Amino acid sequence: MAIPSISELTVLKSLWRQQPLSAREIHQQVEGELGWSYSSTRKTLERMLDKGSVRQHTVHGVLVYEAALEKVDTLAAFAHDFGRRVMEMDTPLPVNMFTGSKLVDENELAQLEQLLHDWPEDGRDEAK
Structure with missing residues (x-):
């Protein structure tokens, strides 16, 4: 799986909380964190469409977006990338690091733990 950029992750998090959303609604949710213009939000959404990170369709004549990437898989x-590249760890990060997160519930936390535990170790994870 290609890992989204930090700004793309911010957009995805807004969509994981509520979707579908228009570009304007997404911008309203992310502008405080990212501090950028509406045109930057639109450009990021176009890039994410090209990558397959989001899907676009029309609802009542308005273009709206939905996350195409699953939250738990992306997290x-x-x-995994943080543990391997930043912390130089060969073992999965302990799932208790994510306890108290507002982004995942208990069920998603269990899924996250399983995914981290079962992550391939032979370098093929970049090709997903």
């Missing part, structure tokens, strides 16, 4: 990829 597991980030956590």
Whole structure:
């Protein structure tokens, strides 16, 4: 799985909380964190469409977006990458690091733990 950029992750998090959303609604949710213009939000959404990270369709004449990437899979990829590249760890990060997160519930936390535990160790994870 290709890991989204930090700004793309911010957009995905807004969509995981509520979807579908228009570009304007997404911008309203992310502008405080990212501090950028509406045109930057639109450009990021176009890039994410090209990558397959989001899907676009029309509802009542308005273009709306939905996350195409699953939340738990994406978070597991980030956590795995952080553990491997940043912390130089060969073992999965302990799932208790994510306890108290507002982004995942107990069920998703269990899924995340399983994904991190079962992550391939032979370098093929970049090709997913």
